[in-house]
Amino acid sequence: EEFDLVVRGGTLASAAEVFEADIGIRGGRIAALGHGLGRGREEIPAKGMIVTPGGLDSHCHLEEMGQDGTVHEESFASGSAAALAGGTTSFICFLPQWKGHSLAASAPGYEARAAASRADYSFHQIITDPTPEVMEKELPALVARGIRSLKVFLTYDPLRLTDAQFLEVLASARRLDAFVTVHCENYDAIGWRIQALLKAGLTDPLQHAWSRPPVVEREATHRAIALAELVDQPIQVFHVSCEEAAAEIARARARGLKVWGETCPQYFTLSHEDLTGADFAGAKAVCSPALREAGENARIWRRIQDGTLDVVTSDHCGFSFATQKRVAGGSAYGTGAAVRRPDGMPAFNAIPNGVPGIETRLPVLFSEGVSKGRIDLPAFVRLSSANAAALFGLAGRKGSLAPGADADLVLWDPDAERVIRNDGLHHAIDYTPWKGMPVKGWPSVTIRRGEVAVREGEVLAPPGSGRFLPRGPYALARGRGVVPDGFDAALA
Ligand code: DUC
Numbered sequence: 430e431e432f433d434l435v436v437r438g439g440t441l442a443s444a445a446e447v448f449e450a451d452i453g454i455r456g457g458r459i460a461a462l463g464h465g466l467g468r469g470r471e472e473i474p475a476k477g478m479i480v481t482p483g484g485l486d487s488h489c490h491l492e493e494m495g496q497d498g499t500v501h502e503e504s505f506a507s508g509s510a511a512a513l514a515g516g517t518t519s520f521i522c523f524l525p526q527w528k529g530h531s532l533a534a535s536a537p538g539y540e541a542r543a544a545a546s547r548a549d550y551s552f553h554q555i556i557t558d559p560t561p562e563v564m565e566k567e568l569p570a571l572v573a574r575g576i577r578s579l580k581v582f583l584t585y586d587p588l589r590l591t592d593a594q595f596l597e598v599l600a601s602a603r604r605l606d607a608f609v610t611v612h613c614e615n616y617d618a619i620g621w622r623i624q625a626l627l628k629a630g631l632t633d634p635l636q637h638a639w640s641r642p643p644v645v646e647r648e649a650t651h652r653a654i655a656l657a658e659l660v661d662q663p664i665q666v667f668h669v670s671c672e673e674a675a676a677e678i679a680r681a682r683a684r685g686l687k688v689w690g691e692t693c694p695q696y697f698t699l700s701h702e703d704l705t706g707a708d709f710a711g712a713k714a715v716c717s718p719a720l721r722e723a724g725e726n727a728r729i730w731r732r733i734q735d736g737t738l739d740v741v742t743s744d745h746c747g748f749s750f751a752t753q754k755r756v757a758g759g760s761a762y763g764t765g766a767a768v769r770r771p772d773g774m775p776a777f778n779a780i781p782n783g784v785p786g787i788e789t790r791l792p793v794l795f796s797e798g799v800s801k802g803r804i805d806l807p808a809f810v811r812l813s814s815a816n817a818a819a820l821f822g823l824a825g826r827k828g829s830l831a832p833g834a835d836a837d838l839v840l841w842d843p844d845a846e847r848v849i850r851n852d853g854l855h856h857a858i859d860y861t862p863w864k865g866m867p868v869k870g871w872p873s874v875t876i877r878r879g880e881v882a883v884r885e886g887e888v889l890a891p892p893g894s895g896r897f898l899p900r901g902p903y904a905l906a907r908g909r910g911v912v913p914d915g916f917d918a919a920l921a
């Protein structure tokens with residue numbers, strides 16, 4: 430029987446090994462791997478190319494609507510075009526919850542808008558207000574529809590949970606077989622430091638980093654792990670930016686806890702220097718956790734290499750420089766009053782937090798990681814798709830080259846050299862923090878479920894061609910069954 434598509438003669442990289450084979454695709458899935466496979470109705474020669482599974486970006490913000498009515502400028506159509514062009518074939522973004530509101534009322538029309546995606550997609554449900562109504566009625570229905578992961582914030586005024594509320598979320602997740610992800614920073618410490626800095630007249634973008642130094646992240650990471658241990662519930666710590674927080678995760682893992690750590694390209698390539706510059710340019714690199722001193726990049730690489738940080742996502746959270754980064758209070762992702770400076774620019778605390786990186790995530794990881802010899806190709810695959818697939822209930826379907834997996838593939842030209850420029854990207858944001866960075870290795874063809882979605886930078890997949898990915902129960906999301914002193918009964 431003829432294949433729909435054969436990718437012929439490439440060097441394949443899976444999460445475990447590198448080997449040469451043809452890939453036969455039928456009905457959107459990988460049907461066969463081998464040498465000299467029969468003909469396909471379509472053939473893509475891949476000699477000299479590296480073929481990896483399509484990327485899974487398990488943390489990105491698209492078209493998110495804040496309680497104040499602000500909507501992220503990055504739409505599902507533009508964000509997913511950028512994702513595909515950068516080799517990412519599926520992503521997990523966020524369903525918001527507004528405090529004081531039901532889940533249903535918090536994201537009007539959001540799931541319908543997501544249907545415009547060109548890449549496959551799922552959601553993490555953000556919980557900001559874990560009332561019994563939400564946790565016992567709405568959440569079970571959501572999980573039953575395959576939305577099986579939660580995100581909580583331990584900081585940001587409109588989003589943060591108290592420790593008591595976080596415990597409620599962990600206990601609900603345990604009952605529902607859902608997975609919990611956590612933004613770890615100490616809310617009160619940040620608020621105190623912001624007030625002190627503003628009072629001293631220190632308002633520049635660089636002071637964003639001073640307002641939330643590593644200890645603020647380390648403390649919250651330690652606390653989140655301790656509370657998760659108390660409930661016997663696995664967690665993933667989002668966007669780890671520094672060795673101090675990574676060390677807490679490493680210690681938890683050494684103790685056998687089910688704790689995982691994610692990081693993002695901004696934390697192994699950018700630093701305080703990017704928070705400075707003429708014309709308020711430092712605002713472009715304001716994200717949370719904040720960028721660290723330059724020496725921190727190498728420490729994050731070491732934690733990637735030793736497996737403590739085993740997922741690299743974009744945390745794409747795009748705010749254009751002209752319209753949002755230079756405007757105070759345009760987002761839930763800022764802290765405290767929308768203070769304006771005499772020059773009209775917002776004080777550091779009122780700059781919306783986030784950097785756009787959904788398209789550059791994999792080229793930057795490939796270039797800085799594989800091309801520079803810091804990681805091998807299987808590690809690249811684990812970091813870019815396979816580990817996230819395992820953590821979020823998509824194992825076997827995404828991040829895999831095995832027969833039966835979705836035929837999501839990226840053909841990399843390992844020798845392609847380019848310098849990142851914003852006008853070469855497909856996102857809707859007016860800048861990239863990686864402008865001017867030389868990279869070696871770029872996706873030349875992206876295949877999503879057996880269809881050529883991008884060829885040499887041209888996005889062919891139309892809006893609406895992505896599919897929602899419902900996620901069923903899986904063992905990795907379950908606790909170890911180790912609750913001391915019989916408290917287990919109280920958690921049931
Ligand atoms: N950090 C960001 O930089 N943006 C969005 C949310 C977050 O936690």
Ligand code: ZN
Binds near residue numbers: 438449450451463465
């Ligand atoms: Zn062959």
Ligand code: ZN
Binds near residue numbers: 612
């Ligand atoms: Zn976060």
Ligand code: ZN
Binds near residue numbers: 488744746
């Ligand atoms: Zn985020």
